Amino acid sequence: MKAFKYINTLILGIVFMSCDDQIYPELNDAPEVIVIDAWVNNKPENQIIKVTKTQPYFDNSESVGVPGAEVYITDNEGNRFDFAESNNGAYVWLYTTETFGTIGNTYTLTVNAEGSTYTSTSKLNRVPTVDSVTFRYELETAFGTEEEFYLGEFWSRDLEGAGDTYWIKSFKNGEYLAKPQEINIAWDAGFSAGGAIDGLIFIPPIRDAVNPFDEDPNEEDSFLSPYEDGDSLYVELHSITHAAHDFLSQLSIQTNRPGGFAALFDTPLSNVPTNIVNTTSDGLALGFFCLSAVEGNGKRLDISQVPKEE
Structure with missing residues (x-):
């Protein structure tokens, strides 16, 4: 029994010692994937959709934008809203006198970029007032x-x-x-x-x-x-x-990682779900499209x- 306790203590000691060692893993670069960040709302301001590329895991620089894309949203009433290219992958719908969207309508996002077409659908749901x-x-x-x-x-x-x-x-x-x-x-x-x-x-x-x-x-x-x-x-x-609620829930799980010993028991890293679909090929896309009333x-x-x- 004493030998068993000694072995357990030794194993725990090795675990805690290993937690103090800093490692520098070498990861192979994954193929670039288009990321579409399309959170649009009905606030009286310009609306921005970003079309960028993924980066290597340890690359902390600003994401590289995808130029020359065609970005627009249509609704179930036949209206079309075009987003003009600005800079570094930002595409802008300019607010004038009317806010974007009508509560209850369904909206479809279309992005034509680098020979592929990406689409997604969202409904503009109701929201209560903040008293x-x-x-x-x-x-x-x-x-x-x-x-x-x-x-x-x-x-x-x-x-x-x-x-x-x-x-x-x-x-x-x-x-x-x-x-x-x-x-x-x-x-x-x-x-x-x-x-x-x-x-x-x-x-x-x-x-x-x-x-x-x-x-x-x-x-x-x-x-x-x-x-x-x-x-x-x-x-x-x-x-x-x-779907957006699930996306944000998973995003919180994947990014809220304080570190330390408890990190050994965290949920494994993985991509969060996306509602962006490549309709012209099997190529992947990341990001999310959601319409919000505010x-x-x-x-x-x-x-x-x-x-x-x-």
């Missing part, structure tokens, strides 16, 4: 010290009728919270289908996910307050399709107006 954004005060005690936090929260009620899906985007002082762990999606008023939460106010974990939690650089194991006096929070609700609301924090518990 308000509020802040609250919390006093946390940890390791004998007290920390003050001001947290933001949005208030909105899911529309009646099961099956609505949303992407909640948050902006602190005008800057989009774009970290992998900050991807915030909802199915009706909760996390997933079948939760009997249709038509309700969004549940607290989704309302609270608009808060960025950054580590305090001056104090170990401590976090900064998500918002300070004078900071602003703006929250947008984007209606998305069920509602938003925001507020600036005035700590003198936030109640504190005595």
Whole structure:
């Protein structure tokens, strides 16, 4: 029995020692694949679709755009919306006086690039209003010290009728919270289908996910307050399709990898699903196409107006 315990201890020691070794794997370059990033919405602004190429895994440079493509969207009423080439793979539909799309219509994306035609379809679904954004005060005690936090929260009620899906985007002082762990999606008023939460106010974990939690650089194991006096929070609700909900869920899983020993047990890396189809050959394509209706609301924090518990 002692020998068995010794062997187990030795194996664990080797595992932990190996975690400290930095390796530099050599990967063969995979063939380039076209990537179509087509998230279009009905906000009163220009809409951009990006057509680029994949890069080697360890290449952190800006993606190379695909020039000379034909990019347009048609709807079920026979309307066509052309996207003009801008720079480095960006194709732009210019906003004038009318926003893009009509809620309830179905839209088909077509991209003709490098001898192939790529298509995808999305429906422009409904979205509820964001009634308000509020802040609250919390006093946390940890390791004998007290920390003050001001947290933001949005208030909105899911529309009646099961099956609505949303992407909640948050902006602190005008800057989009774009970290992998900050991807915030909802199915009706909760996390997933079948939760009997249709038509309700969004549940607290989704309302609270608009808060960025950054580590305090001056104090170990401590976090900064998500918002300070004078900071602003703006929250947008984007209606998305069920396929887009699945795409964002998988994207979060694949990109939200803190590292460390726990990384040994992470889900293996893989490509996230795509709804882009190459209709002229067997060539692959990556990316996603989704139409969104958007509602938003925001507020600036005035700590003198936030109640504190005595």
